[in-house]
Amino acid sequence: MNTVTLKQNLIKFQSIIALAAMCIALSLLSDRFLTPENTWNVMRQISVNVIISVGMTLVILTGGIDLSVGSILALAGAVTAGMLKFGAEFTDANLYIGFTLLGALIGGTLTGTLLGWFNGFTITRFKVPPFVATLAMLTIARGLTMLWTGGFPITGLGDNMAFIGTGWLLGIPMPVWISAIIVLAAVVLTNQTMLGRHIYAIGGNETAARLSGLKIKRIKTIVYSIAGALAGIGGIIVTSRLDSAQPNAGFGFELDSIAAVVIGGTSLSGGKGTIMGTVQGALIIGILNNGLVLLNVSPFWQQVIKGFVILLAVVIEKFNSKEE
Template sequence: MDATLASYKPQLVKFQSLIALILLCIGISLMSDKFLTVDNTWNVMRQISVNICISVGMTLVVLTAGIDLSVGSVLAFCGAVTAGLLKYGIELPSNDLFIGFTILGAVVAGLITGVLLGLFNGWAITKFKVPPFVATLAMLTVARGFTMLWTKGFPISDLGDRFAYIGTGWFLGVPLPVWISGLVVIAAVIITQKTALGRYIYAIGGNEQASRLSGININKVKLMVYGIAGLLAAVGGIMVTSRLDSAQPNAGMSYELDSIAAVVIGGTSLSGGRGTIMGTVLGAIIIGVLNNGLVLLNVSPFWQQVVKGAVILLAVIIDKANAKND
């Protein structure tokens, strides 16, 4: 009997996130008849699209044994930059000059902002050997401050129907944010499984010293990884701003919590070197379903935070237990 259980254990570990998702869906559907409806399903998919984008970037960072606590603030600032440029442009009264922005121009500016903030994180970590936790914690505060300065503490709203299409539109019967997050996932899977960069990311997370001795440019890879994380946080920020038709100064609060939760629930080791993009996608779906289920069941927002924190702790404990048994 014990031998039979032992033979099935690797499969159970491999599919533990999927099993957890199925059990979660069954439990919520039994307690709420609103859960398994078409409208609610699309609502959940639209909501988790943002977390999927952020979590994919977080996964790449965690695979290198790093962490990025700034994604929520970077999301807010990039969304605010996009909205501000789209609505107000740039005025230079001293030169009697006004620069207006199209939707594409404003979006590109927001994406570039995310990349630059991510690269700054990577630069601080690689150039000055600042621990990723400290460097990104500092960026969390800096980017939030920039958001407040840019917006002056007030929302930037009424951005137009064409911009709103990014976050609320449909394409071929599927919400556009789902398409965007799907493309992000496909690109990330290709990077991690089919490119040298992907192999380097796993190698650095597995053993940084051995990777350095084998000739891998550690600093370059980390710069690229944190730059990608900043870019994907900006993608999430643009989708959130578009969906709300407003850039909120406090947007992205606790998003880093949800993204880290998705990563660890999806099976990526916080020690680095082990994990998959698709595991993170599954983790993001679990977090999205959990959030949606708690709302449908009228659970207090304060208890929602308690539950999510407990889920993260449980996922890390399971990860450590699996690592010891490997």
């Protein structure tokens, strides 16, 4: 194997190498790291980030960014909890509508989808930069969450709702099943469908994609809608796991999501990256968080370390791009 081939393989498998090195180091530093209980704990913890990061990957592949996923997650979770517990009451018409669990889940997911669609509509129709449009949605969705909940948690959602976030099926936690199904669907979408090829084409060269006849606005709107829907599903899982819809849920989730995507090798300029790379990035972030907790590292230092890891990942990505 020559030097060029070795360098290409190191670049290709850098996420896996980093993940393996981290696992080895943490297993030596803490005897609690490789226990079955901690392994499933890590898998449960990263499930929501994996789901959100799948949507973020699609957005970044088009050359965009979505800073609103944490707030959309909070609002979707609150809407789900509110529909399930309180239903909808129309006092003027003397009408009350109750919702089943399925109805509430659909309502929460549609809430995320609608907000994601609005992001895409704003970006494509009014030419608002994605950073600005989604930053505005971050504030809008957080404000709507506070209005919906009155600033107080919505609790006592029942055992059926709790099963989504805390239950087990065939010896595997439900959040892991949900995230695995979403990852599989996203892999098929990006690798086997026309939409997936168009997403890569737009991120690679939007001008060429437009001249080729691709409907850029429609595709971007679909991508942001998917990202919103996945944030909504993440919100449902978080709400289920806590048995409570917290008004401040989702703070910082956009940072972990972007970190997973970048660490997984997706280019911030778009057109390059994979879903499985993002899963590896989410694993690295999750294991890093878990390991720092096991080692009793201060939460403040955890943020510092995580920030440096993200910065290092971006620097490596830029360096690799120049090498190619």
